[in-house]
Amino acid sequence: xxxxxxxxxxxxxxxxxxxxxxxxxxxxxxxxxxxxxxxxxxxxxxxxxxxxxxxxxxxxxxxxxxxxxxxxxxxxxxxxxxxxxxxxxxxxxxxx
Amino acid sequence: xxxxxxxxxxxxxxxxxxxxxxxxxxxxxxxxxxxxxxxxxxxxxxxxxxxxxxxxxxxxxxxxxxxxxxxxxxxxxxxxxxxxxxxxxxxxxxxxxxxxxxxxxxxxxxxxxxxxxxxxxxxxxxxxxxxxxxxxxxxxxxxxxxxxxx
Numbered sequence: 083x084x085x086x087x088x089x090x091x092x093x094x095x096x097x098x099x100x101x102x103x104x105x106x107x108x109x110x111x112x113x114x115x116x117x118x119x120x121x122x123x124x125x126x127x128x129x130x131x132x133x134x135x136x137x138x139x140x141x142x143x144x145x146x147x148x149x150x151x152x153x154x155x156x157x158x159x160x161x162x163x164x165x166x167x168x169x170x171x172x173x174x175x176x177x178x
Numbered sequence: 179x180x181x182x183x184x185x186x187x188x189x190x191x192x193x194x195x196x197x198x199x200x201x202x203x204x205x206x207x208x209x210x211x212x213x214x215x216x217x218x219x220x221x222x223x224x225x226x227x228x229x230x231x232x233x234x235x236x237x238x239x240x241x242x243x244x245x246x247x248x249x250x251x252x253x254x255x256x257x258x259x260x261x262x263x264x265x266x267x268x269x270x271x272x273x274x275x276x277x278x279x280x281x282x283x284x285x286x287x288x289x290x291x292x293x294x295x296x297x298x299x300x301x302x303x304x305x306x307x308x309x310x311x312x313x314x315x316x317x318x319x320x321x322x323x324x325x326x327x328x
Contacts, residue, residue: 120251123281123304130278139279 086133086170087163093128097121107160110153135169179203179229181210181221186229187236187270190326195274198237200324202229202268202288211264221262226296227253230286233272234301236326238282241274244318244327247308248282254300266290272301280305 084092087107094111095102098121111117117125126137142165145151155161179186179202191199204221211219231250238248262268272286281304287297308314321327 123251123278123302126278127276127281127283127302130276136277136279141279143280 085163086167087159089132090129090163090166091159093132094125097124097128105159107158107163109159111157111159111162112153113157129166133166133170135166135173137166137169179205181205181208181225184228184232185320186225186232187324190236190324191269193237193240193326195241197271197273198233198240200233200236200270202270204262204264204266204268206264208264219264223258223296226258226262226288227256227298229268229270230272230288230296230298231301233270234284234286234303236321236324237272237274237284238303238305239317239321240326241277241282242305244314244321246305247313247317248303248305251281251302251304253298253302256296256298258296259294262288262290262295268295275300 091102091105094100094105094115094117098115098117100115100117105115109115111122122139126139129135129137142151142156146153146156156165179188186202187200188203189201191201193199210222210225214220214222235248235250242248267290269289270286271289272284274282275285276283281302284301284303285297285299286301288295318327
């Protein structure tokens with residue numbers, strides 16, 4: 083199966099106008115790829131469906147706004163892929 | 179329905195955590211029909227979409243305990259199958275497809291006398307705090323009016 087990064091990058095390319103080959107592990111979803119909040123909502127919906135999880139975007143956003151977590155922790159592609167893998171693992175372990 | 183006041187839903191027939199069924203009666207007369215269209219009054223398609231959005235919205239508001247508001251942000255596909263004329267009674271249904279973090283997705287449809295009028299797939303809503311206490315109070319009042327709240 084494709085990696086979480088590749089699956090998420092495919093979803094972003096299919097959901098927005100961002101060319102697939104411009105989506106790199108170091109790409110910041112908002113700052114580099116130019117994804118706005120409406121497209122991001124569609125992307126999260128597609129990720130939720132594809133991975134069978136509920137991406138806690140509101141909690142992430144609150145952490146970033148409160149300064150308790152850097153935005154890069156959630157919104158740089160390689161980190162986003164890690165967060166998704168963690169959510170999938172937590173769900174498999176019955177903890178999410 | 180009071181088209182010019184955007185009161186599209188008249189009565190909730192049933193509701194649970196995942197779905198809602200409601201009734202909407204198109205008025206015989208409305209200023210909307212003076213423009214849409216002269217000599218050929220029809221409920222505008224955008225107001226049918228609004229009606230499906232409101233049914234979805236009430237479903238989501240009930241799920242949220244009226245603590246937050248659902249704002250329409252888009253949909254995947256909309257089909258408007260036939261005209262809706264003054265005096266028709268519409269059956270409006272909405273079903274939760276997905277509840278995410280800060281957003282929700284529904285499917286919704288309108289029928290009349292068992293015949294399909296229109297439907298929308300993956301109607302998307304942003305779930306946000308109420309931007310004004312007046313809006314929160316108004317939504318509760320509207321929910322009470324249509325029988326969603328006691």
